[in-house]
Amino acid sequence: MKKPPLAAVALAAVLAVGASACGGTTKSSEAKDNGAAATSGGKANPNAPIKKNLKLAFLPKQVNNPYETIVDNAGIAGAKEFGGQAKEVGPSDASASSQISYLNTLIQQRQDAILIAANDPNAVCGPLKQAMSRKIAVVAYDSDAAKECRDVFINQASSEEIGRSEVKVMSDLIGGKGKIAILSATANATNQNTWIGFMKDELKKPEYAGIKLVKVAYGDDDDQKSFQQTQGLLQAYPDLKGIIAPTTVGIAAAARYVSGSKYKGTVEVSGLGTPDQMRKFVKDGTVSKFELWNPGDLGYLASYAAAALASGQITGAQGETFKAGRLGERTIGKDGEVILGPPTVFDKSNIDNFHF
Ligand code: RAM
Numbered sequence: 001m002k003k004p005p006l007a008a009v010a011l012a013a014v015l016a017v018g019a020s021a022c023g024g025t026t027k028s029s030e031a032k033d034n035g036a037a038a039t040s041g042g043k044a045n046p047n048a049p050i051k052k053n054l055k056l057a058f059l060p061k062q063v064n065n066p067y068e069t070i071v072d073n074a075g076i077a078g079a080k081e082f083g084g085q086a087k088e089v090g091p092s093d094a095s096a097s098s099q100i101s102y103l104n105t106l107i108q109q110r111q112d113a114i115l116i117a118a119n120d121p122n123a124v125c126g127p128l129k130q131a132m133s134r135k136i137a138v139v140a141y142d143s144d145a146a147k148e149c150r151d152v153f154i155n156q157a158s159s160e161e162i163g164r165s166e167v168k169v170m171s172d173l174i175g176g177k178g179k180i181a182i183l184s185a186t187a188n189a190t191n192q193n194t195w196i197g198f199m200k201d202e203l204k205k206p207e208y209a210g211i212k213l214v215k216v217a218y219g220d221d222d223d224q225k226s227f228q229q230t231q232g233l234l235q236a237y238p239d240l241k242g243i244i245a246p247t248t249v250g251i252a253a254a255a256r257y258v259s260g261s262k263y264k265g266t267v268e269v270s271g272l273g274t275p276d277q278m279r280k281f282v283k284d285g286t287v288s289k290f291e292l293w294n295p296g297d298l299g300y301l302a303s304y305a306a307a308a309l310a311s312g313q314i315t316g317a318q319g320e321t322f323k324a325g326r327l328g329e330r331t332i333g334k335d336g337e338v339i340l341g342p343p344t345v346f347d348k349s350n351i352d353n354f355h356f
Helices: 005-015 029-033 066-081 096-108 125-133 159-173 190-203 223-236 248-259 275-283 295-310
Strands: 055-059 085-088 113-116 137-141 152-155 178-184 211-218 240-245 268-271 290-292 321-323 329-331 337-339 344-346
Touching: 055 066, 055 096, 055 295, 066 085, 066 248, 066 295, 096 113, 096 125, 113 125, 113 295, 125 137, 137 295, 152 295, 159 190, 159 211, 159 240, 159 268, 159 290, 178 190, 178 223, 178 248, 190 211, 211 223, 223 240, 223 248, 240 248, 248 268, 248 275, 268 290, 275 344, 295 321, 295 329
Parallel strands: 055 085, 055 113, 113 137, 137 152, 152 337, 178 211, 178 240, 240 268
Antiparallel strands: 290 344, 321 329
């Protein structure tokens, strides 16, 4: 897999948005000071060695999502580097209630760390707090749990940057004018809802006055439902100019629908996708540009953060640092958030350089 430094730098320059972390979905150090569920319960010891044979469990939004598979497989491979044993368990639908039963089992199994991409920030809180009270490290990755219910959140990129840049990309594609819709994942997904919040805020800027967001639809990160939702959007709004799908499942389904319909060439599809799923739609002209980060690096970073927490090197407080293997030293930011790095924009000029 190639690294994307140039594209990433270019995007960061184009965006010129603050790299500050988003509000609302992350943890405050005050919560920890209040005794709210700190895993170690004590002070961080940055020199503590990584414990041997740590048991890590990844609980993705759903297991049959190619994106989550890349993330978790890389996390599992990363754990081998420090002698840990990691596994992935999870539901086939992206629902919070399905995740709860997995959480209960993982707590009974006395995992050293649970890593979760939360399908709802609050619905999974009860079992996550229970896990932390039993000294199980809790790492949210990809989609955050409420900040008092996890030790750290490994965010793929600045949520603000993701949301604002998706509007900017779409605006460029449609010449700053016309109706657009968002095809999201599930209605309660923390990550998509945070990004959509920033998209709506970005759309308030005068340069986007010609763009009207007509609908936010939900495909539940289910391929068929996302395909049908795309069809429904285009039936309801035949003059739609663009669809932003901030989900790898949604964008692939939307692109597949548009590529086989009369809307190909008139409706732009953009958002977040994996290069392997989107390549054919870039090559057939349905999709011009979309974004993503390196999902493997996200899982790898989450694994190292889990090991650092479970070994007492960090507690999740702002300013603590830990070593994340090939990704180098990382620092915990405000509200327990660790940011992987800026996203990359893919188009026909660079897509063949990326294989994930
Ligand atoms: C889907 C999931 C995931 C999100 C990506 C971009 O695979 O919704 O949570 O981060 O899209």
